[in-house]
Amino acid sequence: MQSQVQTTEETYDEFPKITQEGLDDLRKRIGVKITDTAEPWNYEATRDGIRHYAHGIGDANPLWCDPAYAAKTKYGDVIALPSFLFSTSRIVSGYVGGLPGVHAMWSGADWTWHKPIRRNDVITTQAWLKDLVEHQTRFAGRSIQQIYHVDFYNQDGDLLAEADSWCFRTERDHARDKGSKYTHVRERALRRYSDEELQEAFKLYANEKVQGATVRYWDDVTEGEELPTMLKGPMTVTGFIAYAQGWGGLYIRANRLAWQQSSAHPGLGIKNRFGVPDCPERVHWDEEFAHRVGAPGAYDYGPERCSWLTHHMTNWMGDDGFLRRATSKIRRHNPEGDMVFIKGKVKRKYIEDGRHLVEIEQEAHNQDGELSVLGTGVVELLKR
Template identity: 75%
Template sequence: MNDMTRKFPKITPEGLDSLRERIGVKIENTVEPWCYEATRDNIRHYAHGIGDDNPLWCDPEYAKTTKYGDVIALPSFLFSTSRIISGYVGGLPGVHAMWSGSDWHWMKPVTRNTELRTVAYLKDLVEHDTRFAGRAVQQIYHVDFYDAKTGDQLAEADSWCFRTDRDEAREKGTKYTEAKAKGVRKYSQEELDEYYKLYEAETVRGAEKRYWDDVQVGDALPDMLKGPMTVTGFIAYAQGWGGLYIRANKIAWQLQQKHPSAGIKNRFGIPDCPERVHWEEEFALEVGAPGAYDYGPERASWLTHHVTNWMGDDGFLQKAKCQVRRHNPEGDIIVIKGEVVRKFEEGGKYLVEIAQQAHQQDDELSAMGSCIVELPKR
């Protein structure tokens, strides 16, 4: 590739050296989060953004009947309280960032109207060779989440983005060669109706306790459907989660003045945010993706939704890990499967481990994960 065909900045040794100097350094003056507080509306908007209608998060009248006495935040809501955990990366200006996974540990439930405070730092950089874009850098952040008023720690998490060369991904990447060759797939109503049976069958365990005593290794969780993927769905998630760079008018201009690489010119010659890979097909193709695609934190939130439906109001999601394996472009349909793989006691708590996999309509692996759930014992 010569300089005439290059459109975007690339990963350089100097850029990596500069970024390594930030490892372990607390990030000061982090970008303002989408949500400072776990209000009723903020919780509901996030839940609806992932297609989750669990009344424990969404219905105060129902929630009054639970041990919490009010709505609580779904575990993945915390994505909306930190741009860092959601993929707002520093360094390597103009180099594409793809959110690719997270590893969460929750200590306490987030109750209604809790005000959140976060502490974040760059944890590590790991170089990889990928099919998507050749050389890539895995940029790992750590974030601690606190109740701003009491100081109690509520959760901690690592998340990581892969920084990739947009031009290399577009011109030489092989990960999506076959998918692009297939072209646009159009579904029949009969095919869609078959998938929609999973929506019809989806149940929330709710008030019916799931006891640790009754769970066995090998038990399967009900399959969960997500999709079909549409730009409307991606935007619905952004409404609840807030996105990373979505700004309007003067505030967009201010962001671009501070971070010029956050304003990539569109077909009108106007600087616009890199996040438009999620709704602008043309730009998504320019960075090597198979089309406009879903958000990474959205994918992680689907996996935790799968488990919270299963565990019921009296379960507590203690840990969850998600690894994103491919983009989910418009038109994809995702089915999430899970299985209990371990049952154990630890520190006086009764726990089960669940392994999860999400595949798209052609049976390609979209994401994989695992969870640790605390359940009541008889």
């Protein structure tokens, strides 16, 4: 039951709290394989599924999207971009259990890929809760980092990839009323870009390069060299929805299916302005609801941002490179209107188990220089 809490400006519902009982119950699940996970958006890496995901992050690489082009590569057909696997598991994408009604924010992942994801591969997963870690945050005070592990297999039983991903479970009321992280964002005037500002930023789109069929050799890479800066944004609700179309969302349901979901999970549905239970995922397109949970406004998806970082590296490495590892650690929301500039540099190059590898460091900042996300990657390249 939600009670009413009066603030100086508006009256909001009071949301459920993190309780010791809820945490104790959740800890019992650590290490236990999950067998009742929600249906994934994609069971198979179809041509359309791959393309929809790629377009959802603004990636038109022909290796993912153009069968005629891909037929001339070593793969002989389109393959899936590495981050496509987000669409094959609700768990890795932030579908958390326990602590009903407590907000979940997807906040990072640590990926390892072992084999390419080929067209029409059938993906199965195994997942379990790995750990719970308590934190004190500026955004919401006491927060619980809920870490899951997921393994991804193809139809032959080959391990394609594995990932740890985590959400922070936060108390919505505390984030809204006492959180200090976004006070300056909520207080600043609405940003309007001039045509000149947009044209300057859009030069990065005009000059964005996909390495493609031109081989980037390990021999030619130097430590300290910079990757081209990649632009994402300006953030729009349209862009967030474009990502959800390819990724599938966690809780987006319509009509009877929405009713079934809220009936099965009463703590999930949060009443909208019409008094109708609606999914918590609407923080990504409903500005009023985003403010209710303490966010600065409707904002991007966490897996979306992780996918931008991998896009940055796959553009650079080319068709013959292979992304072995990638990590992402989200540091703030990217609300509507923000631009994000992704930068990277080569930290080191090395040989391991006969593979010629390049380690990359990434940082992304918004137009005001605020840190959005940190990332790392390991790319395998051909040697001359």
